[in-house]
Amino acid sequence: MPNPMHRSHVFPALLAIGLVLVSAGAAAEAEVAPPPVSKECGEPGIADRPLPYSAAALQQRKRIKILAIGASSTAVLGMGRNGSPLLERILERTIKGLDVEIINRGFSGELAEATGDRIRIEVALNQPDIVLWQVGTNDAFAQVAVDEFEASVTDTVRWLKEHNVDVILVGLAYAKSLAKDAHYQAIRMSLRRVALAENVLRIGRYEAMEVLTRTMAQGGGRPELEDFGLTEAGYNCMAQYIARTITVGIFAKPPKKVPTPEPGK
Amino acid sequence: MSAGAEVRMPREANAVDFWRGFALVSIFVNHVPGIYYERFTHRNLSFSDSAELFVFLAGWSLGLLVYGNGMRKGGAAPLTFRLGGRSLQIYMAHIVISGLALGLLAGAAYLTDTPPILEWHNAAAFFQDPAPTQIGIVLLTHQLGYFDILPLYVVLMLIAPAFVIIDRFAPPLLLPLSLGLYFSALVVPFTAPTWPVEGQWFFNPFTWQAIFVMGYVLSHDQGLGHFVRRNIARIRLIALPIVVLAAIVVWFELFPDPTTFPEPKLLFLHGKSFLTPVRLLQFLALAAVFSAVYPTIARYLPWVTEPLSMLGRNSLNVFCVASLLSLSGQIIRFLYSGSLAVDTIVVIVGIGLLCLTAWLSEWRQRLGSHA
Numbered sequence: 001m002p003n004p005m006h007r008s009h010v011f012p013a014l015l016a017i018g019l020v021l022v023s024a025g026a027a028a029e030a031e032v033a034p035p036p037v038s039k040e041c042g043e044p045g046i047a048d049r050p051l052p053y054s055a056a057a058l059q060q061r062k063r064i065k066i067l068a069i070g071a072s073s074t075a076v077l078g079m080g081r082n083g084s085p086l087l088e089r090i091l092e093r094t095i096k097g098l099d100v101e102i103i104n105r106g107f108s109g110e111l112a113e114a115t116g117d118r119i120r121i122e123v124a125l126n127q128p129d130i131v132l133w134q135v136g137t138n139d140a141f142a143q144v145a146v147d148e149f150e151a152s153v154t155d156t157v158r159w160l161k162e163h164n165v166d167v168i169l170v171g172l173a174y175a176k177s178l179a180k181d182a183h184y185q186a187i188r189m190s191l192r193r194v195a196l197a198e199n200v201l202r203i204g205r206y207e208a209m210e211v212l213t214r215t216m217a218q219g220g221g222r223p224e225l226e227d228f229g230l231t232e233a234g235y236n237c238m239a240q241y242i243a244r245t246i247t248v249g250i251f252a253k254p255p256k257k258v259p260t261p262e263p264g265k
Numbered sequence: 266m267s268a269g270a271e272v273r274m275p276r277e278a279n280a281v282d283f284w285r286g287f288a289l290v291s292i293f294v295n296h297v298p299g300i301y302y303e304r305f306t307h308r309n310l311s312f313s314d315s316a317e318l319f320v321f322l323a324g325w326s327l328g329l330l331v332y333g334n335g336m337r338k339g340g341a342a343p344l345t346f347r348l349g350g351r352s353l354q355i356y357m358a359h360i361v362i363s364g365l366a367l368g369l370l371a372g373a374a375y376l377t378d379t380p381p382i383l384e385w386h387n388a389a390a391f392f393q394d395p396a397p398t399q400i401g402i403v404l405l406t407h408q409l410g411y412f413d414i415l416p417l418y419v420v421l422m423l424i425a426p427a428f429v430i431i432d433r434f435a436p437p438l439l440l441p442l443s444l445g446l447y448f449s450a451l452v453v454p455f456t457a458p459t460w461p462v463e464g465q466w467f468f469n470p471f472t473w474q475a476i477f478v479m480g481y482v483l484s485h486d487q488g489l490g491h492f493v494r495r496n497i498a499r500i501r502l503i504a505l506p507i508v509v510l511a512a513i514v515v516w517f518e519l520f521p522d523p524t525t526f527p528e529p530k531l532l533f534l535h536g537k538s539f540l541t542p543v544r545l546l547q548f549l550a551l552a553a554v555f556s557a558v559y560p561t562i563a564r565y566l567p568w569v570t571e572p573l574s575m576l577g578r579n580s581l582n583v584f585c586v587a588s589l590l591s592l593s594g595q596i597i598r599f600l601y602s603g604s605l606a607v608d609t610i611v612v613i614v615g616i617g618l619l620c621l622t623a624w625l626s627e628w629r630q631r632l633g634s635h636a
Contacts, residue, residue, distance in 0.1 A: 071384060085463070104464040109386045109410035109595075111298045121536050124523035137381055142299030142595065143603030163524060173381035183602070235393065 049201045051166040051249030057129040058250055063099040064091075066246075067122055068106060070115055070134035070170070086236055090243035095250075103128060112139050112149055116156035123165060131160055132242065134170040134205070140187040150190045157198045168245065169195050169202045170238070174209035201249065203241055212237055275627045278567075278574035280559040281329070285322045285577030289587055291315035293615055296411045296591035300598065301608040310512040312535055313548035316414060316468070317476055319584075321552065322577075323418060324480025331429055332485045345426040352422035355581060356405075359415035362585045363402055366409055366592055367391055373596045382599075386410040386592070390462050397461040406460040408467065412588055417468040420457075421477045428478055440482055440489065447475035451531040451539060465538070472540045476548065493553075501557065504550035511547045572620050579626040586622040590615045 057064045066087075084102075091100045103126050105118065112135050119131060133156075139149045153169070160167045171191050178184045188206055195202030212234050276282070291306045292315045308314035327348075367388060374382040383392045386409040391398040401407025405416040432439045450456065450471035457466040483490045493500060514520060526533040534541050563570045576583045594611040601607050 102463070104462065106387065106462070106464065107410055107467065109298065114298070118536075120523050121534055124526065124530050124534065137384070138298070141382075141385070141599045143598055144299050173384060175379045175381055177378040178381070235389075 048245070048248045049199065051130060051168075051201075051246065053164050053166045054129040054246065055250045058095070058098060062097050063101065064130065064250075065101045065103060065126060065128040066130045066132055067103045067119070067126060067128035068132045068134075069119055069122065070106060070110075070132075071137050071173075086239040087243050090240065091246060094243065094247055106134075109138060111142055111144055111152075112136070112156070113152040116152055116159075119156055120159065123160070123163060128165060130166045130168060130246065132168050132170060136172040136187050136191045140172060140181075140184040143183060144187070146183075146186045146190050149187055150194055153191065153194045154198065157194060157200055161198070161200075166249070167198075167200045168242065168249075169200060170242070171202055171205045174206040174213065176213075201245060203238070203245060205238060208237065208241060209234060275575070275578055275630070278563065278570045280556070281322060281325055282574040282577030283559060283562070283570050284318060284555075285326075285580050286573030286575065286583075287577075288315040288318040288322065289576050289580060289583050289619065290573070290616060292319065292414075292584070293587040293591055293619065294612065296588065297594040297598065297611065299603055300594065300611065301603070301605055302612050307551075308515075310515055311508075311547065311551060312511050312515065312544045313551060314537075316537070317540070317544065317548040318552075319414065320417070320421070320473055321476050321480040321548065323421065324477035324482075325484040326480075327422075327425055327429075327477075328481040328484025331432075331481075341426065341430055344429055348422055348425045348429070352419050352425075355415055355422060356419045358581055358585050359405075359412070359419060360403070362415075362588050363409055363412055365589055366412055369589065369592055369596065373600075377600065382596070385595075386412065387462070394461065401460050401462075404460070406458065407462065408459070410467075411591060413467040415584070416466070417470055417473055420470045421474060424474070428481060432481075436488055439478065443475050443478035447472050447540075448532075451541065452529045454529070454531050454539065456539070467538055469539050476540060476545060479549070497553065497556070500553050504553040507547060507550035508554050511550075572623075575623045575627070576619055579623040582626045583619050583622050587615075587619055590618060 054064050085104075088100045088102050092098055103122070105122050107115070107118070110118070115133070115135065119133070122128070123131070135153060136149070157167050157169075169191060172184070172188050192202060192204075194200075291308075294300060294302050295306055295308065295315065297303070306315070331344075366386065370382055370385055370388050371392070374380055383389060387407070388409060390407065391402070398407050405419065408416055428439060428443075431442065450469060456469040456471060459465060482488065483493055486494060520535060523530065523534050531539050531541055533543070535543050537544065559570075594615060597611055598607060
């Protein structure tokens with residue numbers, strides 16, 4: 001008599017092999033160089049990690065869907081001139097024939113736990129390949145306990161992985177005055193721990209903004225913008241980092257360890 | 266004082282004003298995310314929250330106004346003029362509080378040297394690309410986070426004359442038409458877009474109109490309203506298990522995986538933006554059950570019903586102040602850490618200021634009647 005448990009393990013294994021092959025295929029056909037990041041943006045310093053489900057979507061459909069959700073969509077997508085966000089334009093320019101659909105569901109002020117619930121609904125409705133989740137700043141401002149925050153983000157990241165969705169976490173915003181804010185820094189470190197433990201991409205927005213602010217100050221930029229640190233140039237740098245990360249992730253070499261879906265998925 | 270001028274006294278405490286006041290206080294608390302006291306608002310045991318209650322009672326109040334003043338039988342022009350005027354009043358209130366909210370955020374960012382505050386509440390687009398974003402604010406296509414219910418209210422009041430005219434000439438058609446639009450928006454699905462930041466309204470006006478129309482239809486003792494009043498005891502028997510079941514599901518987080526639902530998924534999901542059927546049904550059940558408790562509260566706890574009714578009588582002014590106080594509460598919690606003491610002060614001072622706003626509004630009305 002066939003063992004149903006055994007069968008339930010065969011399917012994920014086949015799926016994992018398929019994903020490896022698809023990633024490998026994508027990598028093989030990859031003549032795609034990652035989009036450059038402007039000199040003034042500095043080095044993003046983001047660890048490259050594969051995005052296997054997006055690679056599969058590219059291979060099969062020449063189309064990827066990105067769900068942008070969380071604190072500030074402007075900050076992660078870049079300024080949306082000419083009808084579409086900068087991130088979408090860079091990706092479509094970089095990967096020939098790729099159709100990028102960005103579903104923007106940013107809702108500023110929302111905490112990670114509430115966004116986690118909305119992410120589940122949006123994934124059910126839109127079946128994105130990547131969830132680009134800017135998370136942490138609101139929770140830090142709202143003084144959410146670090147363990148609660150970590151549990152909420154971990155829970156949602158695991159759920160996304162179980163549902164074959166790639167995750168990119170975009171971290172907290174930078175301000176000089178926040179460097180000594182113990183709670184803010186604790187939430188920042190907590191997000192870093194989650195990304196490491198769950199092996200998902202985290203874009204260190206804090207670090208990137210810190211570099212950018214320093215670069216602008218050295219370059220003799222407008223003082224009031226340096227004081228505020230958040231500029232159109234800064235947002236566009238974030239979009240460039242993310243576009244580069246996604247491109248590298250899609251065309252990365254096959255992962256040593258492919259995310260294995262849960263039994264029955 | 267002009268001779269013969271009557272002193273306009275506020276109406277007595279009643280269930281509608283009381284529940285409106287209750288919704289306003291809940292909205293104030295819920296809009297300070299992370300505050301200790303948000304765990305005591307009814308959304309922790311309910312699919313629906315105070316937003317549904319607020320919009321339902323807005324429809325109910327429209328019904329009382331239209332039927333109470335004989336507007337329903339008047340001409341279409343005066344009706345449109347009056348309700349359009351109310352819509353304009355809400356619109357102006359929204360524009361004013363959006364401007365003040367942006368000022369609060371900018372002030373907090375500047376004084377504390379914390380630029381990320383400028384990104385709170387969807388404000389980043391305004392500060393980085395003000396020209397199109399200002400157009401978006403004026404057109405209601407760019408809404409600040411937690412400042413998104415008044416745009417819905419503006420739209421509902423703008424289309425209210427159409428509801429009233431349909432109700433006048435073909436009353437049985439009003440609810441089916443409203444539900445038709447509701448289910449179409451869920452099945453297709455469609456909503457109102459945002460601009461310049463691409464996205465969608467947090468409160469889908471095509472679905473939220475249904476709860477507004479239901480409030481309107483149920484407010485008067487004719488048709489469905491008459492049926493509900495005659496059968497309210499039986500309805501409560503059906504409603505009570507729904508309320509209890511929802512409380513268990515929410516408390517123990519027993520929501521099914523939303524990806525497992527069949528298409529069209531919005532018919533089965535639990536989502537606020539689209540006011541999905543599960544939320545709407547649970548809200549109606551909640552309203553049926555809790556409509557029974559007002560007389561008891563009024564009898565034994567008049568010190569609760571009186572101030573809450575005062576808040577409800579002045580709902581627009583109180584809502585505007587509550588929105589700004591919620592934002593101020595968030596900034597205060599960030600600056601002084603969200604300890605229980607800070608949270609308690611925020612809630613007590615906030616509710617006190619809401620009561621003061623309502624009292625001043627009525628005081629001004631009384632002064633007006635003497636002028």
